[in-house]
Every structure is written in structure tokens, then in C-alpha cells.
Amino acid sequence: MAVSKMSKLTLIAQQGHSEQILSAIQGFQGVEIRDLFQQTVSNEWVEKYFNEVDPLPSQDTLAKIDQQLEQITHAIRFVEHHGSSREKGLHLKRQHATLRSLEGNFDEAALLSELESIQELERLFSEANAKQQELQTQESLLQKWQALDFLPKEYSLHSTKCFLGTADASIWDSFEQQLKNEQIHYEIIYSDDHIVNFVLLYLRAVQGTVQELVRQFSIVAFIYNRVQLPKAELTRIQRENLELVEEQKRLAQLIGQKKIVIEELETAEEVLLARKNRWLIHNHFIKDDKVFLIQGWLETETYNDFESFMGNLIGKENLYLEIEEPTDIEINEEIPTKLKNNAIVKPFEMLTEMYSLPKYHEVDPTPWFMPFYFVFFGMMVADAGYGALMLIATTIALRSILPRGMERFMHFFQILAVPTILWGLIYNSFFGFSLGYKPILSTSEDVISILILSIIFGVIQIFIGLGLAAKENIKAKNYLGAISDGFAWQGIMVGAIVGGLGKMILNSQPLFLIGVTLAVVSALMIVFTPMLQAKSKIKGLATGAYNLYGITSYIGDLVSYTRLMALGISGGSIAAAFNMLVGYMPPIARFSVGILLMVALHGLNIFLSLLSAYVHGARLQYVEFFGKFYEGGGRAFRPLKTEEKYVNIKQEK
CATH class of the missing domain: 3.30.70.100 (Alpha-Beta Plaits)
Known part of the structure; x- marks a missing residue:
């Protein structure tokens, strides 16, 4: 559960294997190609040994692929809009497939022939439409002159x-x-x-x-x-118009028959999009009449799989493969970040990506904030009925093959349905109704207890955030920074808690003094530690004093966690109010209009509750938690892949 360890891959082969290798790398979906001709780090050897090799021009090929993609899109749209409705055609059903199988079944000649056939039908259809419009214009004009009985x-x-x-x-x-x-x-x-x-x-x-x-x-x-009277001309035009209508019906039927090839066209589009992605990086590597050399980044643990896969496909004797550890400069300036988490935590990576990925040497915050987001989301929605509905809807959705992003989104809310149900049971709320038992926490009688619980959750999360800040400083060998940015603030929090317990709850003066002493010592460490780090002691002292002033922001952070109580209570109260509103209706209206009203009102409340929990839960992580230890700014790992517009491409190994 961290940032994946990356290695720099070098692959050398004969020029004749280049396209097969690129297709295999794209099917493997685990290698990000480096641009060897940009002035990035560690590319000095390119200019030294391959100064006569220019990046390959690929604009003509890209223009051809773009033209074919545009023709496919236009053809699908034309067939759908103008084909006879009696003819049935289906879009490509999303499925799992390997890139090799898709490209193996792709027949470019057949595609071009099909596109030419559709283009010919479109030409005839357009000519018929233009002729009809011309005739209709003439007909409209002559109808106003048909009483003219002489030339x-x-x-x-x-x-x-x-x-x-x-x-x-x-x-x-x-x-x-x-x-x-x-x-x-x-x-x-x-x-x-x-x-x-x-x-x-x-x-x-x-x-x-x-x-x-x-x-x-x-x-x-x-x-x-004209040589004939307007009335005679009008009769001729109307006859031609009827003939054109019949011709349009015939063309619409022929166009409709092309609906059966929509699946083939969309499959071809997926293949061409994959080719386009390969051609977009054709000026990133070295290729001349003899040698093909490519470099990229891949997860270190996947190298053995990649080596076996490429060896079986191309032949080990036709390849030279090597990986090396990234240099310090590459780690700071170039290396991408790929998160590695288990199946439960992985959907929550989308929240980290929305904020900013960690740098390669930085801690991945996802597994640290996931338990808190899990609890906070459930506490803010807090309705067993809403949670059960979420669980059913996401489970049904995940039974079909979804686009990758949508699939991760469904997994995300499927997991969050669990705490929503649990907190709904704690609050005794099922679509705003009581389940008939005494709640563990009542939203009407235990408001203060829920408020205190919200702040306790906040204290725990902030405490962990400060611990991570200390851990990151220790990893960077900044031991004084670990004290001033982490341990000292934890000391103030622990001291405040111990002192508060001793004074207000346990009535223990020694315990109170221990807490105060710990808090004061920790505060002094925050003030004086920067003096040890700074060359100017006065500036260091001023910095320390300013840092200690930041204690006011911690109070604000803890207050922010009260939204857990506020949103949880408001959502349940609104649901109960909706139920009460419908309950006041007469029996006939209650079981007719009332049912529709309940569906609409609860649907609105579900949407607002989920949206609020999603946004405010993320805000608590981004502001109150990340602000204590997380910097971000990493570059996302972008392996050579396909677009997956219609097909989920399986990783080949």
C-alpha cells in the first residue's frame, strides 16, 4: 500500500520488429515510453551516439488514421440518423478482449470497402434530398402562379x-x-x-x-x-416529387441495412485509436534502417512478466532488455507515480488523484485517509435504506461490463454503502422511518454526544496526519523538522487532552499538571526548534513564534469536523419530514400521489445527501488532513495503452 517502485527499461531490437514490439507493449499496458529526443534528464547519450537520427515523421500516417476515424464516426452517425427504423442494428456491447485479438480480426480492406459503400449511399441520399428541396421550392412558387392560363x-x-x-x-x-x-x-x-x-x-x-x-x-x-403552363409544370414537378419520395424510401432501406455493420465499424474504430496512440509516440524513440531502441518506465515487480511476455512473442534472441534503478535527478524531475493498493483501498485513489498524486518518494495518503473517509461518509448520510439502495444499485451495475472509470466509481460507492447502512442502524433510520428499536445514538436526543464523537474522529485523524509529517521528515533525515512539524504538535494535543480529562472529568490535579507541562514543553519545542535550524537565531525565533500562532488553525480544523454531526442529522430530519408530509395526506392520496411524491422527495434527498457527503468528506481530507503532512505534485504514470472507447482491453502477460 504505497507508491509502486519503478525502474527504467531499455529495449533494443532489429528495426523490422518495431511495430510488433510497440503493439505488444501497448497490449501489456504497463510501460510508459520516454521521449528520447527531448532535453530531459539522462538523455545525453542520444546526442552523443545517435546525433544523426531524427525523430520519425508521423504526420502523414496520423492524418490518414484521423481521416479514417472521422469517416467511421460520420458513417455511424449517418446510418443511425437516416437508415430505415425497420432495420435493427446494435452498437458494440462493451466486452473484455486483448489488443492482439482485436488487431488479428481487423481487416482494413474490408473496412475501406464498407466505408466506400456507405459514402456512395450518402451521396445518392444527398442528391435526392437536394433535388427534392429544389422541386419543393419550384412547387411552392408555381402553386402561386398556377392560375396563369397563357404563356x-x-x-x-x-x-x-x-x-x-x-x-x-x-x-x-x-x-x-x-x-x-x-x-x-x-x-x-x-x-x-x-x-x-x-x-x-x-x-x-x-x-x-x-x-x-x-x-x-x-x-x-x-x-x-417555360414551354408549358404553370399548371402543367406543377403536375410534372409533383409527379417527380413522388418518384423522389419512393427513391428516398428505397435508399433509407438500403442505409438501414448497414446498421448491422455498426459493431464492426466500432471495433475498427477501437483498433485505429490504438494505432493512433502508437503513432503519437513514434518520434519518442530511436529507429533507423538497422536498430530500434526504446526506453520507458515500468513497475519493477512487473519486469519478469514483461520479459517473459516479450520473449515468447518476439523471441528472446531478437531482444535486448535491461532495467536500471532511477537516478536521484530522475526521481526528482521525471519519474512517474503509480499507486499500489489493495482492492478495498484502490477505488479511493480517485480522491487522491483529484487532489494531486504523491511524488515518487512521498507517502501515498490513500490507505491513511480511506478508513476516515469510510466512516465520515457513512456518518453524514446515515440512513440504512439509502445505503441498501446504494448497495443494490452498484452491485447490479457491476454485474455488467462498464468503462474503467465508471467501474471504479461503482466500486467506490459500493464500499461506501456499508458504512451508510451501519450508521443508519446506529441512528435507527431507514428512509427516515424508525426501525422500532432504541437507537444507539439518537439524532434528536444525543446531539451533543454525536458532536463530541465528530470532534474525537477529527482529533484522531489530525494526530495521525502529524505522525505522518514526522515520519516523512525522518525519512528525509530532517529530525528537527520531525519534532517541530509533527511530534511537538502531537504533544500539545495529548497534553490538552490529558489536562482536560484531569481538570473536568477525573478531577485529578496531578493529571492536569502533567497535561499542562506536556503542552507547554511541546509549545516551546515548536518555538525554539527553528532557531536550531536557521542561521539567524532571531529569524528562527520569529518563525517558531509564527508557527505556534498556527494553533488557532487547529481549532478551526476541529470545528470543521462538526459537519459530520450536522449533515447526518439534517439528512435524517429531512427524510423524516418528507414522511410526515405524506403521512398527513388522506388514505387515497397517500397511496397514489403520495407514493410518487415519496419517490421524488427521497430521490432528491438521496442525491443531496450523497453529494454533500462526497464533497465534504473530500474537503476534510484535503484541508484538515493533507495539510498536516502531504505535498503532492507527482506526475501520473501513463503507460502506452488503448483508448478503450468500446472495449476493455485485457492486460496481456
């Missing part, structure tokens, strides 16, 4: 002219009056609340007058040059 060009003679136009309905009356005044013949073809379509027949002698009226009233001219 305008037949009436445009040497002495007369014909004009077709559209006027705004709001100015038509004024325009019509002007036409009558000028004795210009007109005929309304179509009108509604917005427009008026009309025809003018006039002598060429008054063409100037007509043009002036058209300009004055902003008339929009309509040119009709």
Missing part, C-alpha cells in the same frame, strides 16, 4: 407587352388605384395576406409609366420562360 411570351407583341409581378399585400390597394388611373389592364393571379401575384397587359407607349410604377411600389418582377 407571357405569346402576348409580348410589337405593340403590346406583358408583365408578371409580385406586390406586397399592404401596398396593393394603392398600386391598383394607380393602374386604374393610368387605364392599364391587370389581372390578379394569386393573393394572400402577404403578397399579390398579378399580370399587366399594356401598350408599349406606356412602358415608361409602368416602369415608374414598378419602381415606385417596389414590385418584384417574375420571369416565366
Whole structure:
């Protein structure tokens, strides 16, 4: 239960085995590849021995993979949105598989052929849609001119002219009056609340007058040059539109039949994402026409498995493998952090990651805060019914194959369901109802006892945090720091507790004096220890005095733990209030609307209780506990892996 010990791996092979080796490393999922061409520590030998080797260009290959991934995503979306609903297709069901099995079944030629087939269907579908939109536009226009029973060009003679136009309905009356005044013949073809379509027949002698009226009233001219009347054209367009509808139905059926390949497309996408991840690190290692050399970080205890795995796959005679201990510079500047905990503690690593991973040489806080978070969460939710519901829901969810992050999240809340049930039994609360026995702690009668218990939990956690601070200082051989940052503060806490017991509970003056003496001596150690460490004794004394002033923050820290009492009582009280509210309803309403109301209200209370416990439990760790000993700032271990978008890749060994 600590930070995993890491070693630096060096692998050398013939250039011809490079892709097979990279695929095997990705399937092993336990090696983080170092970038040998960056100016990081311990890479001087690269410039010395391989100064003529340039990082491999991989942009063309990456662009090709990105294009294929985009085509797959677009194809899946197109088939889902435009395929016939009568055709059924399923997405790839999440499963466990090895990368080798996925890539072994991948047929790139078949993928490209399938994508071309879908693209051709999309082209035909788009052309049919565009043609339909064009026809619908023409149909909408001709419907407003279908009453026109002559072709305008037949009436445009040497002495007369014909004009077709559209006027705004709001100015038509004024325009019509002007036409009558000028004795210009007109005929309304179509009108509604917005427009008026009309025809003018006039002598060429008054063409100037007509043009002036058209300009004055902003008339929009309509040119009709077709060989058939609008009504005949409209009939033809409607017939073509019906034919297009049938063509779209046929294409939708063909597109729907492609739903059966969605699983294959998603499998191909998983493989291509794995290839992309490999190509993203193609400029991190050395590769020329003869040699392939790669370096990375792996857990020391996994090296034997890795060596056997690579030897069986590539052949031991084709590989040179070596591991070495990280140097001090590498530990301080480069080495990644990987946490190692048992199955119970492991889900709680997500809280450490949210804050900051420990540095390689630093203590992993996860196993130290996990028991406290376990107790605190249950104490803040504290309802056996809510806990049982959590346990059932997470257990059912974990029976299926979930994405890694979701799986860890479900394990996290499955574990936390246990203290929620236990504290619910202690408080005698089951969905806000009493279980019919006298509670060990009553949220209405034992508020002070619960408050004191909350502070006791806080004292214990802070005491352990100070012990860890002392331990870290001793590990760094900073013995005076162990006293001033850890042991002395523990002494003040112990002295205060002993003195308080002697004065207020046991009425023992000697015990009171022992506690006071221990607290005073510890306080003096906090003040004077920095003087021994500092070159300037005055500055050291000032630093010590300032550190002792920090005792006020410890009071604030202990007060923070009272939220354990407050949230536990408030959640149970709200649940009981909901039950009382429904209980006041008439019997008919109670067993109809009341049931729905209970589900909604308790659902809201569960959500708020879990959210509050999650957030405030984390805050107690981050502020009150981590602040005593933990620095963080480690870099996460990022092995060469797959995206696992659809498939959980099993680690190959």
C-alpha cells in the first residue's frame, strides 16, 4: 500500500520488429515510453551516439488514421440518423478482449470497402434530398402562379407587352388605384395576406409609366420562360416529387441495412485509436534502417512478466532488455507515480488523484485517509435504506461490463454503502422511518454526544496526519523538522487532552499538571526548534513564534469536523419530514400521489445527501488532513495503452 517502485527499461531490437514490439507493449499496458529526443534528464547519450537520427515523421500516417476515424464516426452517425427504423442494428456491447485479438480480426480492406459503400449511399441520399428541396421550392412558387392560363411570351407583341409581378399585400390597394388611373389592364393571379401575384397587359407607349410604377411600389418582377403552363409544370414537378419520395424510401432501406455493420465499424474504430496512440509516440524513440531502441518506465515487480511476455512473442534472441534503478535527478524531475493498493483501498485513489498524486518518494495518503473517509461518509448520510439502495444499485451495475472509470466509481460507492447502512442502524433510520428499536445514538436526543464523537474522529485523524509529517521528515533525515512539524504538535494535543480529562472529568490535579507541562514543553519545542535550524537565531525565533500562532488553525480544523454531526442529522430530519408530509395526506392520496411524491422527495434527498457527503468528506481530507503532512505534485504514470472507447482491453502477460 504505497507508491509502486519503478525502474527504467531499455529495449533494443532489429528495426523490422518495431511495430510488433510497440503493439505488444501497448497490449501489456504497463510501460510508459520516454521521449528520447527531448532535453530531459539522462538523455545525453542520444546526442552523443545517435546525433544523426531524427525523430520519425508521423504526420502523414496520423492524418490518414484521423481521416479514417472521422469517416467511421460520420458513417455511424449517418446510418443511425437516416437508415430505415425497420432495420435493427446494435452498437458494440462493451466486452473484455486483448489488443492482439482485436488487431488479428481487423481487416482494413474490408473496412475501406464498407466505408466506400456507405459514402456512395450518402451521396445518392444527398442528391435526392437536394433535388427534392429544389422541386419543393419550384412547387411552392408555381402553386402561386398556377392560375396563369397563357404563356407571357405569346402576348409580348410589337405593340403590346406583358408583365408578371409580385406586390406586397399592404401596398396593393394603392398600386391598383394607380393602374386604374393610368387605364392599364391587370389581372390578379394569386393573393394572400402577404403578397399579390398579378399580370399587366399594356401598350408599349406606356412602358415608361409602368416602369415608374414598378419602381415606385417596389414590385418584384417574375420571369416565366417555360414551354408549358404553370399548371402543367406543377403536375410534372409533383409527379417527380413522388418518384423522389419512393427513391428516398428505397435508399433509407438500403442505409438501414448497414446498421448491422455498426459493431464492426466500432471495433475498427477501437483498433485505429490504438494505432493512433502508437503513432503519437513514434518520434519518442530511436529507429533507423538497422536498430530500434526504446526506453520507458515500468513497475519493477512487473519486469519478469514483461520479459517473459516479450520473449515468447518476439523471441528472446531478437531482444535486448535491461532495467536500471532511477537516478536521484530522475526521481526528482521525471519519474512517474503509480499507486499500489489493495482492492478495498484502490477505488479511493480517485480522491487522491483529484487532489494531486504523491511524488515518487512521498507517502501515498490513500490507505491513511480511506478508513476516515469510510466512516465520515457513512456518518453524514446515515440512513440504512439509502445505503441498501446504494448497495443494490452498484452491485447490479457491476454485474455488467462498464468503462474503467465508471467501474471504479461503482466500486467506490459500493464500499461506501456499508458504512451508510451501519450508521443508519446506529441512528435507527431507514428512509427516515424508525426501525422500532432504541437507537444507539439518537439524532434528536444525543446531539451533543454525536458532536463530541465528530470532534474525537477529527482529533484522531489530525494526530495521525502529524505522525505522518514526522515520519516523512525522518525519512528525509530532517529530525528537527520531525519534532517541530509533527511530534511537538502531537504533544500539545495529548497534553490538552490529558489536562482536560484531569481538570473536568477525573478531577485529578496531578493529571492536569502533567497535561499542562506536556503542552507547554511541546509549545516551546515548536518555538525554539527553528532557531536550531536557521542561521539567524532571531529569524528562527520569529518563525517558531509564527508557527505556534498556527494553533488557532487547529481549532478551526476541529470545528470543521462538526459537519459530520450536522449533515447526518439534517439528512435524517429531512427524510423524516418528507414522511410526515405524506403521512398527513388522506388514505387515497397517500397511496397514489403520495407514493410518487415519496419517490421524488427521497430521490432528491438521496442525491443531496450523497453529494454533500462526497464533497465534504473530500474537503476534510484535503484541508484538515493533507495539510498536516502531504505535498503532492507527482506526475501520473501513463503507460502506452488503448483508448478503450468500446472495449476493455485485457492486460496481456
